[in-house]
Amino acid sequence: MTSTANDDVIVTVVDDIILLKWTEGITITEDAARTAAAFVNRISADRRRPMIVDMTRTAAVTRQARTVFLEPGAASRIALLGTSPVDRVIANFVLGVSNLPCPTRFFTSETAARSWLRGVVSA
Template identity: 35%
Template sequence: MTSITEANVCVVRVRQGISRITLRPSARITEEDGVRTREQLLALTGGSRGGVLLEITGVGSVSREAIGVYSSAVTVSAFAILGSTPVDRVIAHGLLGLPLPACPSAYFTDEDEALNWLQTVSE
């Protein structure tokens, strides 16, 4: 498993066609974090399209600018947003309520369900 970690974000290749972006708990994700994440994802995937498991469990906040960067990711074929707390759900609804890439997006509280969904919709 290949991974790239920065202060607020970790990007990991889970398996062929699926990557995981983990936002650090309590972090305030900025546009700069979003740009670094996009660059890390491109480096890991070589620019190939694929599904992304976006783990937001415990994240402090995600700026509109960061969401804009994530939303413009043309190599993402589907987003599974993974959280576990009521605050995560609020943040996820904010993410889902803003412009996302023209790809399927859904919120999950179970990682296996999220990965299975990504495998199905990313093919």
């Protein structure tokens, strides 16, 4: 397992999936988003990989941060993971950004997120 972190985010690679976990209660700013993207690109070692973004209890995502999410990076597919209706609303703001650089979906189950990232289709 490889990992990198700061006070806002932890990024690891486990079983060839990037796991990005935001600190609970964070407002994701442009600077935080750029730092996380740099961590993801560095830890991925020039390979595109599927990624789970655990955004559980994220407070908000700024407009400037959402523009960072438009930039292509190491993620080949992104599963946004949350547990509450508020997480879903915040995810919908991210998903509402046009032209995301890779397929991106919201999940409340890590198992379902991993299946989707691996290309396993469930009924």
